[in-house]
Amino acid sequence: MDNKSIATVLYETADLLEIDGQDSFRIRSYRNAAQAIENHSEQIKDIIADPKKVLAIPGIGKGMLQNLQELFKDGRLAVQAQLLEKYHPSMLQLLKIQGLGPKTIALIWSAYKVSDVDGVEKLAREGKIRELPRMGEKHEQKLLKAIADYKRIGGRFLIDAAETEAAKLTEYLDKFPGIEKITPAGSLRRGRETVGDLDILVTGKACTTEEGRQEAIAHVAKYPALMDVIASGDNKISFRLRTGMQVDVRLLPPDSFGAAMQYFTGSKAHNVALRQRALKMGYTLNEYSLAKLDTEKPVAGKTEEEIYAKLKLDYIPPEMRENLGEIDAAQAHTLPPLIEQSDLQGDVHMHTVETDGRNTIEEMAEAAKARGYKYMAITDHSKNLAFANGLDDQRALAHIKRIRDTGKKIDGIKIFAGIEVDILADGDLDLSDDVLAQMDIVIASVHSVFNQEPAKMTDRLLKAISNPNTSLIGHPTGRIQLRRDAYQFDMHAVLSAAAQHKVAMELNSYPDRLDLNDVHLRQAKQHGVKIVINTDAHHTSHMEKIRYGVLQARRAWLTKDDVLNSLPAPKFARAMKHEWSH
Ligand code: DGT
Ligand code: CA
Ligand code: CA
Ligand code: ZN
Numbered sequence: 018m019d020n021k022s023i024a025t026v027l028y029e030t031a032d033l034l035e036i037d038g039q040d041s042f043r044i045r046s047y048r049n050a051a052q053a054i055e056n057h058s059e060q061i062k063d064i065i066a067d068p069k070k071v072l073a074i075p076g077i078g079k080g081m082l083q084n085l086q087e088l089f090k091d092g093r094l095a096v097q098a099q100l101l102e103k104y105h106p107s108m109l110q111l112l113k114i115q116g117l118g119p120k121t122i123a124l125i126w127s128a129y130k131v132s133d134v135d136g137v138e139k140l141a142r143e144g145k146i147r148e149l150p151r152m153g154e155k156h157e158q159k160l161l162k163a164i165a166d167y168k169r170i171g172g173r174f175l176i177d178a179a180e181t182e183a184a185k186l187t188e189y190l191d192k193f194p195g196i197e198k199i200t201p202a203g204s205l206r207r208g209r210e211t212v213g214d215l216d217i218l219v220t221g222k223a224c225t226t227e228e229g230r231q232e233a234i235a236h237v238a239k240y241p242a243l244m245d246v247i248a249s250g251d252n253k254i255s256f257r258l259r260t261g262m263q264v265d266v267r268l269l270p271p272d273s274f275g276a277a278m279q280y281f282t283g284s285k286a287h288n289v290a291l292r293q294r295a296l297k298m299g300y301t302l303n304e305y306s307l308a309k310l311d312t313e314k315p316v317a318g319k320t321e322e323e324i325y326a327k328l329k330l331d332y333i334p335p336e337m338r339e340n341l342g343e344i345d346a347a348q349a350h351t352l353p354p355l356i357e358q359s360d361l362q363g364d365v366h367m368h369t370v371e372t373d374g375r376n377t378i379e380e381m382a383e384a385a386k387a388r389g390y391k392y393m394a395i396t397d398h399s400k401n402l403a404f405a406n407g408l409d410d411q412r413a414l415a416h417i418k419r420i421r422d423t424g425k426k427i428d429g430i431k432i433f434a435g436i437e438v439d440i441l442a443d444g445d446l447d448l449s450d451d452v453l454a455q456m457d458i459v460i461a462s463v464h465s466v467f468n469q470e471p472a473k474m475t476d477r478l479l480k481a482i483s484n485p486n487t488s489l490i491g492h493p494t495g496r497i498q499l500r501r502d503a504y505q506f507d508m509h510a511v512l513s514a515a516a517q518h519k520v521a522m523e524l525n526s527y528p529d530r531l532d533l534n535d536v537h538l539r540q541a542k543q544h545g546v547k548i549v550i551n552t553d554a555h556h557t558s559h560m561e562k563i564r565y566g567v568l569q570a571r572r573a574w575l576t577k578d579d580v581l582n583s584l585p586a587p588k589f590a591r592a593m594k595h596e597w598s599h
Contacts, residue, residue, distance in 0.1 A: 018088065020054050020061055022242065025259060026094060027051035027084075032112050033100040035119035036126065049076040050084075065089050092241025106245045107133035110261060115163045124149050138164045172213055174262055175498060176565055177528040179205050179212035182262055186217060186240065190266075193236045195223020198274065202281035208336045208568030210531045211498060214263040216281050224268040227251065237266050273305045275320035280304035282321075286340035287333075294328055294344065336571040355571040358564055360583040365394035365433060366460055366491060366523065366551035371416055372397040373405035375556040378423045378432070384557035386430040392586040394433035394458045395420045399447040401439035402464050408436070410452045417456060431586045433457035433593075437491055442466040444480025446487070453486035458593045460523065462491030463504065471505040478506055482514045488593040489521035489549050494532040508537060512544040519595040521547045521581055526566030527559075538573030547581045547597055 031047035053076035054061060064070040071082050088094055101108065104126065111122055111134060126132055128149055129140060138161065140146055146157040174182075183201045190199050196219050200206075203216030223229035234254050238246055247255040252268045269277045280288060280303065295302040299310050306318035307327055317323040325332050330347040334355060337343040346352045367381050368374030374381070378395055385393040397416060398407035408416055417434035424432035435458030439447040446453060446461055453459050461481045469477065481487055493511070494503035515522060522541050524533055533541060533548070541548060550566040552559050570580065577583045581592045588598065 018062060018092075018241065020057060022259070023061055023085070023088060024051040024055040026088065026097060027054070029109055029112070029259070030094060030097040030100070032119045033097060033104065033108065036104060036108065036123045037100060038123060046076075046078070046081065050081045053077060061085060062089065092239075101244075105132045106257070109244065109259070110134050111137060113261060114160075114167045116159060117163060121152075124152070134164060134167065173211040173499065174213075174260075175211060175528045176205070176209070176531075176568070177562070178260070179215060179262070182242075182258060182260065182264075183215055183217065185242065186215070186264065186266075189240055190217075190219055190237070193223065193233055195221050195229050196233060197221030200278065202278055203283060206282045206335045207284065207338060208565075208572055210534060210569065214265060217264060217266045218269060218274070218277050218281060219266065220269045220271050220274045224252070225270050230268050233268055234266075271319065272315075273318050275322070275324060276302075276306045276318040277304050279321045279324050282335050282338060284339050287338035287343070290340045290344055291328065294330075298328065300327070334571065336568060337574065339572070353574050353576050356567060356575050356577055356580055356583065358567045360577045360580070361390075361550060361563065361567070362585060363390045363392035363394070363431075363582050363589065364388075364552050364554065364560055364563060365392070365435065365458055365549060365582060365589075366396050366437065366525070367393065367554045368397050368437075369395055371412075371419075372402070372407055373555060378420055379427070380557055381554070382423060382427050382430060382432055384560055386427070388560055390430060392431035392433060392589065394435040396435040396437040396458060396460050398464075399436060399438040401441060401447040407439070407447075410449050413448055413452055414455065433590070435459060435488075437462055439464050440477060440481040442469070442477065444477040446481060446484055450484075450486060453484075456486070457590060459486045459488045460491040461487045461489070463495050467495055467501075467504045469504070471507065474504050474506040475510055478511050479514050482511065482518050482520045485595075487518075487520050488595075489523050490515070491523045491551075492525040492527075492530050492532050492553070493522050494534075494537070496530065496532055498529045498531065500529070503532065508540060509544075512541055512546050515541075515546045516544045519547075519597050521549050521592070521597075524548050524550045524566050524570055526550060526552045526562045526564070526569075528562060528565050531565060531569050533569075535569050535572040538570060538575060542573065542575065542579055547592070548575060548579055549581050551582075 027047045028051045031044050034044045034047065053074050057074055065085060068082055071077060071085060084094055111117060111132060125137060131137055131140060141157050141161045146152055146160060147154045183205060187199045190196050198221060199217065199219045201215065202218050204212045205215060223233045230252055234249060237254050242258050244257045244259045247257060253265065255263065255265045257263050267277065292302045295307060301308050301310055306315035307324050308315045317327045322332055330344065331350055331352055333343050333347050364385060369376060369378050369381060381395065382393065398405045400407040400409045413436055420432055420434040435456050437460040438453065440461050440463045441447055496503035522533055524538060525531065538548060550563065550570055552562050554560050581589060584592060
């Protein structure tokens with residue numbers, strides 16, 4: 018259990034205690050401890066055996082120490098478990114709704130004994146929330162909107178969160194003797210930008226007998242981060258994690274593993290098309306095997322490769338399985354060679370302590386070099402982003418000098434001096450043209466005034482693109498997944514202008530950004546617009562997020578030729594000055 022998971026349990030317990038009407042001192046002690054642990058640099062799991070060290074953390078007393086020891090011993094807190102039993106685990110879902118705090122939830126519970134999202138929505142629709150003390154029609158409307166928002170995005174998770182949960186569960190499952198192979202399938206394997214639920218497939222000796230499967234399922238049910246079991250059968254268990262994420266674990270005999278991988282990786286649309294093809298060829302295809310239609314004799318099932326081969330198709334990478342032409346291309350042997358992470362020679366959107374980053378130029382450069390990059394760029398913010406301590410003309414010039422001086426001192430990696438300059442509300446760039454002209458790379462980004470009329474936003478972007486200093490547009494749609502929608506503009510007009518001016522579009526690898534997304538990337542490619550895949554790293558540890566960007570690029574069928582930062586440094590430098598050539 019890492020510090021974040023511990024903090025989550027303590028925060029939840031505090032909320033449940035509040036719903037239960039317990040005294041505020043006790044509630045506060047849980048919140049304080051959660052906050053202290055969340056911000057503590059050392060992992061509690063590494064010091065739990067040494068009570069003195071744990072007690073030295075401000076906000077943690079003897080009672081909380083006992084709680085932590087219990088959490089590590091049993092994987093849960095008895096206080097929390099009892100409260101969840103009293104109010105039902107769905108209470109934790111309710112707490113996730115914006116603006117619906119423990120006090121209101123307690124009020125609703127005491128009046129109506131309702132503790133789930135659908136139940137509360139029904140009460141609000143029936144006008145029963147406004148009848149509660151201190152509540153009115155306005156509260157009720159706000160609550161309905163919050164529930165709608167929650168339902169629209171609440172069920173989905175960012176890809177990195179899904180990946181982390183899958184890795185933790187895999188580590189746990191791996192400890193069970195009869196389980197030999199564990200693989201995530203579903204949308205996570207296809208690299209979708211968000212994930213609805215986790216689909217985990219396991220196989221091994223335990224999966225070959227009824228008794229083995231039941232033992233394995235019992236083991237899964239004891240997973241410490243599990244909140245409640247939704248359904249459990251002969252070869253499947255579905256459950257919800259404390260984080261709210263839902264998981265399906267399926268147990269399969271080794272002979273069916275490939276068929277199951279194929280089926281549960283999806284997408285559903287890809288599967289439907291593939292099954293139609295199978296039928297035409299005289300086969301049936303399901304999660305157990307590809308079999309002869311007439312004799313039902315299996316002809317493939319152990320691996321995905323043999324299934325695609327039997328269907329006379331080249332192997333289709335999971336990221337492409339969306340029924341967007343990949344089956345025809347696989348038949349015609351024209352699947353493109355998708356870009357790979359190892360094709361990237363540099364990461365060229367990074368921040369340092371000069372603005373809102375956490376590391377120095379040197380530290381970022383060493384980290385980029387350690388990743389094997391041939392080049393990188395430091396691109397700090399401009400002055401319009403005042404809260405990030407953005408650079409004015411003078412500081413920007415001093416900063417690029419520092420970047421270039423650092424570059425002279427560090428061998429083995431080329432450091433480009435750049436800027437992420439704000440696109441102001443009227444489309445002007447935030448720094449003077451002669452300063453921008455001295456940069457190796459100019460990333461122009463919108464960071465403010467997101468709610469312009471679409472026509473105005475389009476003009477704003479077109480003006481930024483036509484500035485001769487602009488090399489690429491940073492996170493071009495401005496969306497923050499699960500939190501903020503993209504600003505509205507005419508993508509077609511913007512991509513046409515980008516192609517004309519040879520201004521590239523960024524694919525920002527930050528898991529909550531991931532824009533351009535797969536759909537827009539495909540459009541960009543059709544327009545002949547080149548892409549740069551960046552991390553927008555604000556810390557050396559962020560550079561690894563590049564893989565999420567690469568996944569989206571692969572989902573859009575991009576190859577090396579579409580991505581400028583797969584070029585060697587000199588050609589890349591020219592591409593940032595509008596000379597695109599591969
Ligand atoms: P998600 O969870 O919403 O992010 O998306 P997926 O793709 O993981 O969808 P999920 O979890 O409902 O199902 C996992 C895979 O199982 C899906 O990608 C394809 C397969 N599958 C599910 N339902 C059907 C179905 O009705 N027909 C077929 N052919 N395949 C299905
Ligand atoms: Ca899924
Ligand atoms: Ca599923
Ligand atoms: Zn930015």
